[in-house]
Amino acid sequence: MVELGLNVPSLISYLINYIILLVLLGALAYRPLLNALDNRVESIRESLAAADRAREEAATSRSAIEEELNEARREGQRLLDQAREAAERFREEEMDRARQSAEEFAERARADITRERDAAINEVRAAFGDLAITAAERIIRRTVDRQAHQELIDQVLAEGEQALRRN
Amino acid sequence: MTTKRVLLLIGIASAVLLIVGFVIGAVGSKMFGLEKPFVSQPGIHLPPDPVFPAAVRQDVVGYRVAEKKDEAKEDQGASAGEDEHKEEHHGLGLMQFAVTNTMLSAWLTSIIMLVFFIGGARNPKVIPSRLQALIEMLFELVLNFASSILGPEMGRRAFPVVATIFFFVLFNAWIAIFLIPIYQAVGYGANVGGEFKLATHLVRPAGTDLNMPLALALVSFVFVEYWGFRAHSFGYLKKFFAFGDILRGRPSGLINVFVGLLELVSELVRIVSFTFRLFGNMTAGEILVVMITFLVPFVATQFVFGLELLVGLIQSVIFAGLTLVFLSVAVSHEEH
Numbered sequence: 001m002v003e004l005g006l007n008v009p010s011l012i013s014y015l016i017n018y019i020i021l022l023v024l025l026g027a028l029a030y031r032p033l034l035n036a037l038d039n040r041v042e043s044i045r046e047s048l049a050a051a052d053r054a055r056e057e058a059a060t061s062r063s064a065i066e067e068e069l070n071e072a073r074r075e076g077q078r079l080l081d082q083a084r085e086a087a088e089r090f091r092e093e094e095m096d097r098a099r100q101s102a103e104e105f106a107e108r109a110r111a112d113i114t115r116e117r118d119a120a121i122n123e124v125r126a127a128f129g130d131l132a133i134t135a136a137e138r139i140i141r142r143t144v145d146r147q148a149h150q151e152l153i154d155q156v157l158a159e160g161e162q163a164l165r166r167n
Numbered sequence: 168m169t170t171k172r173v174l175l176l177i178g179i180a181s182a183v184l185l186i187v188g189f190v191i192g193a194v195g196s197k198m199f200g201l202e203k204p205f206v207s208q209p210g211i212h213l214p215p216d217p218v219f220p221a222a223v224r225q226d227v228v229g230y231r232v233a234e235k236k237d238e239a240k241e242d243q244g245a246s247a248g249e250d251e252h253k254e255e256h257h258g259l260g261l262m263q264f265a266v267t268n269t270m271l272s273a274w275l276t277s278i279i280m281l282v283f284f285i286g287g288a289r290n291p292k293v294i295p296s297r298l299q300a301l302i303e304m305l306f307e308l309v310l311n312f313a314s315s316i317l318g319p320e321m322g323r324r325a326f327p328v329v330a331t332i333f334f335f336v337l338f339n340a341w342i343a344i345f346l347i348p349i350y351q352a353v354g355y356g357a358n359v360g361g362e363f364k365l366a367t368h369l370v371r372p373a374g375t376d377l378n379m380p381l382a383l384a385l386v387s388f389v390f391v392e393y394w395g396f397r398a399h400s401f402g403y404l405k406k407f408f409a410f411g412d413i414l415r416g417r418p419s420g421l422i423n424v425f426v427g428l429l430e431l432v433s434e435l436v437r438i439v440s441f442t443f444r445l446f447g448n449m450t451a452g453e454i455l456v457v458m459i460t461f462l463v464p465f466v467a468t469q470f471v472f473g474l475e476l477l478v479g480l481i482q483s484v485i486f487a488g489l490t491l492v493f494l495s496v497a498v499s500h501e502e503h
Contacts, residue, residue, distance in 0.1 A: 001377075002214075002258075002260065002261050003213065003214070003258075004213050004214065004377045004446075005213055005214030005215055005258065005259075005376055005377045005378065006261065006377055006378065006381070007214075007259045007260075007261060007262075007263065007267075007378055008261060008262050009262065009263070009264040009265075010215070010259075010267060010269075010270060010376065010378040011378040011381055011382055011385075013270055013378075014270075014273060014373075014376075014378050014379050014381075014382035014383075015382045015385065015386070017273055017274065017277055017382075018331065018332075018335065018382060018383065018386055020277070021277050021280065021281070021331050021335060022327060022328065022331045024281055024285070025280070025281070025284055025285070025327070025330075025331055025334075026327045026331075028284075028285045028288065028289060029284040029285050029287075029288035029289075029302070030288075030306070030326065030327050030330065032288055032289065032290075032291055033287075033288040033291050033299075033302060033303060033306055034306065034310070034323075034326070035291075036291035036292075036293075037303060037306070037307070039293075040293060043293065
């Protein structure tokens, strides 16, 4: 064996060399790198799970957003309909009110006209009565019972007025 | 210049170098009657050469120079007495201490390994650098290999020891090829027959030193036995000393005793087989490299380098793989 090179100090030297390598590599290369690999595996696993969760959440929130959008759209449509109805109602009310006030105005005008006409008729009637009396006095040239004449004249005038109204 | 043209030029240059190498190599110089080959005949010495202390080195190198002078004389004259030197040994004694060239190579490999692995694995990032990614890939290869044999938990426990064996064997084999100019040309010279020649190399692949594979084999052995004891406590010894049936008076127990002793022998023989497998392959590879360099220098050696890269990888895989398999058997509960 010595011819092949067997040498105890060399053997011990190689053993020490191996142990030093094992210790240094174990502490400064194997452990840190294998731990880093484990951490990476763990972080990749977590990232994939988080990505799955995020995808599910995104799908859920998307459907929720779509639902909310639809709800908002429906709400908007309802508000629009309400506004349209309110506007229509308001327009009709205003039309009614305008029509009513126009009618009231016309009624008032008609009443005013009637009153004015009645007043004018009364005035005419009074003047006509006086005129008729005066005329009659002049015609007959005698004084008659004024009260009786006046009643007679009023009766004639009333008949005349009724005849006018019928016309 | 296109890639094709570059490749063509490299091919032509290689062919020319191959022919020139053949002509000026040992084979060609004999054929064409040249004075001497381009590369002088290498001396094959199985034991590593001492480098420090200088006195020990000079002692060995001085002996070798004297040996070469004798050989030169024998070439000129009679060939009598040829066997005398071959049988004689002159190197380190069993207990003699010296820093050998293989030891220097192992230290160089260790430093390169430490720089490479610690440099790449220190402060690992989530997004790795290229070096970190390469080292991660190497570690994962070994870890997956260990886990496939031992299971994830035990594979992780065995990883440091097995990975260090694997990378140490691999780096030792490959560094000797990548740093071939240093390994082949740097050393201590001596004056042989009026000519200055390289008498001993400064570094030599550690795998060619019997002590290196033996040290790794012992590490592997101790590691396997330690885990065997840890898994089965003293019950582990029953595998080797199966006297249970004999003590109960069953004659068939003799077979168990015999099988147990065979197991014990095979357990010890593993150290030898581990040692000589790696030593033989590495030494044969080194001899092949120097012989091809001697016979046909330049290009022809490239094929041997390729082969040696493969051999280095295979040997490291075998060493680590067998350690894992033996460990798997040792910690297995099925056999007990």
